[in-house]
Amino acid sequence: FLGAGGGNDIQWCFSQVKGAVDDDVAEADIISTVEFNHSGELLATGDKGGRVVIFQQEQENKTQSHSRGEYNVYSTFQSHEPEFDYLKSLEIEEKINKIRWLPQKNAAQFLLSTNDKTIKLWKISERDKRPEGYNLKEEDGRYRDPTTVTTLRVPVFRPMDLMVEASPRRIFANAHTYHINSISINSDYETYLSADDLRINLWHLEITDRSFNIVDIKPANMEELTEVITAAEFHPNSCSTFVYSSSKGTIRLCDMRESALCDRHSKLFEEPEDPSNRSFFSEIISSISDVKFSHSGRYMMTRDYLSVKIWDLNMENRPVETYQVHEYLRSKLCSLYENDCIFDKFECCWNGLDRQVEFSELHIVMTGSYNNFFRMFDRNTKRDITLEASRENNKPRTVLKPRKVCASGKRKKDEISVDSLDFNKKILHTAWHPKENIIAVATTNNLYIFQDKMN
Amino acid sequence: MLGRGLKRKLSDYEENMAGLSSAFDSSRSLSYPLKRQLVLNMCLTKLQTYKMLVEPNLHRSVLIANTMRQIQEEMRQESTQQPVNICPGIAPSSPSYIGMESLGISLQLPSGVSQQESNCCDLRSVEDPIENSLLIVSDDDMSSAISSILKDLDFVEDISPPTCLVPTGDDQPKFPENTGLKLEDDRQDLKGAECVFGSFEISNSTSYLKDLAIDDIFEDIDTSMYDSDFCCPPLTPPRSPSLATEEPLKTFPSCNSSSAGNIQICRTDLSELDHIMEILVGS
Numbered sequence A: 001f002l003g004a005g006g007g008n009d010i011q012w013c014f015s016q017v018k019g020a021v022d023d024d025v026a027e028a029d030i031i032s033t034v035e036f037n038h039s040g041e042l043l044a045t046g047d048k049g050g051r052v053v054i055f056q057q058e059q060e061n062k063t064q065s066h067s068r069g070e071y072n073v074y075s076t077f078q079s080h081e082p083e084f085d086y087l088k089s090l091e092i093e094e095k096i097n098k099i100r101w102l103p104q105k106n107a108a109q110f111l112l113s114t115n116d117k118t119i120k121l122w123k124i125s126e127r128d129k130r131p132e133g134y135n136l137k138e139e140d141g142r143y144r145d146p147t148t149v150t151t152l153r154v155p156v157f158r159p160m161d162l163m164v165e166a167s168p169r170r171i172f173a174n175a176h177t178y179h180i181n182s183i184s185i186n187s188d189y190e191t192y193l194s195a196d197d198l199r200i201n202l203w204h205l206e207i208t209d210r211s212f213n214i215v216d217i218k219p220a221n222m223e224e225l226t227e228v229i230t231a232a233e234f235h236p237n238s239c240s241t242f243v244y245s246s247s248k249g250t251i252r253l254c255d256m257r258e259s260a261l262c263d264r265h266s267k268l269f270e271e272p273e274d275p276s277n278r279s280f281f282s283e284i285i286s287s288i289s290d291v292k293f294s295h296s297g298r299y300m301m302t303r304d305y306l307s308v309k310i311w312d313l314n315m316e317n318r319p320v321e322t323y324q325v326h327e328y329l330r331s332k333l334c335s336l337y338e339n340d341c342i343f344d345k346f347e348c349c350w351n352g353l354d355r356q357v358e359f360s361e362l363h364i365v366m367t368g369s370y371n372n373f374f375r376m377f378d379r380n381t382k383r384d385i386t387l388e389a390s391r392e393n394n395k396p397r398t399v400l401k402p403r404k405v406c407a408s409g410k411r412k413k414d415e416i417s418v419d420s421l422d423f424n425k426k427i428l429h430t431a432w433h434p435k436e437n438i439i440a441v442a443t444t445n446n447l448y449i450f451q452d453k454m455n
Numbered sequence B: 001m002l003g004r005g006l007k008r009k010l011s012d013y014e015e016n017m018a019g020l021s022s023a024f025d026s027s028r029s030l031s032y033p034l035k036r037q038l039v040l041n042m043c044l045t046k047l048q049t050y051k052m053l054v055e056p057n058l059h060r061s062v063l064i065a066n067t068m069r070q071i072q073e074e075m076r077q078e079s080t081q082q083p084v085n086i087c088p089g090i091a092p093s094s095p096s097y098i099g100m101e102s103l104g105i106s107l108q109l110p111s112g113v114s115q116q117e118s119n120c121c122d123l124r125s126v127e128d129p130i131e132n133s134l135l136i137v138s139d140d141d142m143s144s145a146i147s148s149i150l151k152d153l154d155f156v157e158d159i160s161p162p163t164c165l166v167p168t169g170d171d172q173p174k175f176p177e178n179t180g181l182k183l184e185d186d187r188q189d190l191k192g193a194e195c196v197f198g199s200f201e202i203s204n205s206t207s208y209l210k211d212l213a214i215d216d217i218f219e220d221i222d223t224s225m226y227d228s229d230f231c232c233p234p235l236t237p238p239r240s241p242s243l244a245t246e247e248p249l250k251t252f253p254s255c256n257s258s259s260a261g262n263i264q265i266c267r268t269d270l271s272e273l274d275h276i277m278e279i280l281v282g283s
Helices: A282-286 A327-338 B010-026 B032-052 B058-081 B113-118 B123-133 B139-154 B186-196 B203-211 B214-218 B224-229 B241-245 B257-262 B270-281
Strands: A012-018 A031-036 A042-047 A051-057 A071-078 A083-085 A090-092 A098-101 A109-114 A119-132 A156-172 A182-185 A191-195 A199-204 A207-216 A229-234 A241-246 A251-255 A267-269 A290-293 A299-303 A307-312 A321-324 A348-350 A364-368 A373-378 A384-388 A404-406 A415-417 A429-432 A438-442 A447-452
Touching (some): A031 A098, A031 A429, A042 A098, A042 A109, A071 A119, A098 A182, A109 A182, A191 A207, A241 A290, A282 B058, A290 A348, A299 A348, A327 B010, A327 B032, A364 A429
Parallel strands (some): A182 A229
Antiparallel strands (some): A012 A447, A031 A042, A042 A051, A051 A071, A098 A109, A119 A156, A191 A199, A199 A207, A241 A251, A290 A299, A299 A307, A307 A321, A438 A447
């Protein structure tokens, strides 16, 4: 990673940045989720204003072999609107919490998007032909004078400018009392789960008026509540298996075949606390903000406030690997608690499948940090790198310079001291192209796309 | 009363807290009890802020409540092990606490805290104003704060059928450790009453109810018989030693917020309603 990489080390270059340039961030433009589709051709973002923007990768130009296709806006639509719940006098935010793509089955693309309460299935389809030659109407839509219609003709399809339409096909509502934090599509491609703070529901994609509750951790007495669900995901291969993470740093694996209500886990993954790192904030920083299975399903990755952990599903008592994202923050926890940054929910992601080695186990993990930094950890080489998403110093095809944070003591040249970090510039959402070394990194209101330097 | 209780603007308070928390992070000379007290106060402040929101964040509230409970438990263990005050001025079990009546009262900081602003870098002088500025809060205030927040979160109308309370004594419903929930404030009592009558759909919009003179509505109700009808286990005797100093409940002798919270009415048979009406009417 660092320096001139030999072998398989990736050298990241700036490719594109999307979004407003000015520093004044409009609240509605804050990016809240980023997701590639299964082929990587489409890249979707959701924002706080309830909008979804989909970018499409240009087809690779054979003559321009030095760069992969650029991503351009393909479709923009308003997925969710702000709602007001009159019964409870509550406003329901339109912010898109998660987007998940369905695998493509026909010409159209489908995705699920969700806010705090309602999940919607959107169909995105292209229209590049239109019928012409109606008998009763003119081309502009006016009705023809019937007396002028003397012959019968069959309308034909003629090409037109490409139009991309998004239409809501299903609305899955009224199943969540608490705020939805995750959706995950099952490997059967027919069902999906949605998780809120206390419950997980199972849906069929075709059925909107019913869902099955499969996990319920709400205690009879709310005063006994000590743990909430923070994320959930289906196993990539086993359609009856899913996991959910909690605010206490545990992950539970459940099998839906065991019982209708998966209150008892099949496996409980939890690392015993390190007593030397104990502080008042130990529990808060152990809260898991994201969980992601590897493609094989053999491993899963979790993100808590300070670290990324890789778990082997066969070993429950501790992770197989732990990577420190920003350990220098451990001595700043009180300040971070005071300004609420300690509650920031960072996501994490695996690299896409290596093109050369089709079935290799994933070996790089990526996650965000503060000051618009993001981090990557190579599981094989055990090397890590810190990069910055910033409009400055970013020229296409110039390799990104690694960054370094100086925890204490004398700050070297080019290093940044912990106290100079901008905690308002946080990278919570990152995504990795499923097949190529292209990554999408969201700052507060901008989307950066980086590619590896092709030789 | 600590100092001249000043009602400070939130921004001033935030600045002070930022100064205090960076002192926490950077200073090694801040004593452990002081640090602990600081964290505790921050927790309380946050919960207070959340309480004012229409819809508090459940995840954060739970994390903060757990942090508070841990600190509380630690302090309780310390006070039972060492009755003699280790830290002058910071005595967890001292009855001379300035209790925060309920979260409805804004934090009152003494004027001494303003010194701290200019003395941020000087560690020694930081300590004294910190001592002065830290609110000492009693166990029960914390407990009621935590319970109050979590109960508020439960008022959200839940679509799923409520889980039935285990009716008889075999299965003792678990009480959180901090149960000595004594309601110093009538408002807390009313929350309890609201939960009790939750199925009557009164509680679905508590903000609306707060505007009404609920005191007048519920003041005369004696719910002691009502409690026993629902086989609610008797009040868990409070374990907090400071209970003896609490003034006895006036209005609801056997109904505190924890037991009221436990009475989640599973079924609203007409017969139950009739029975309650009989009590209300006074047979």
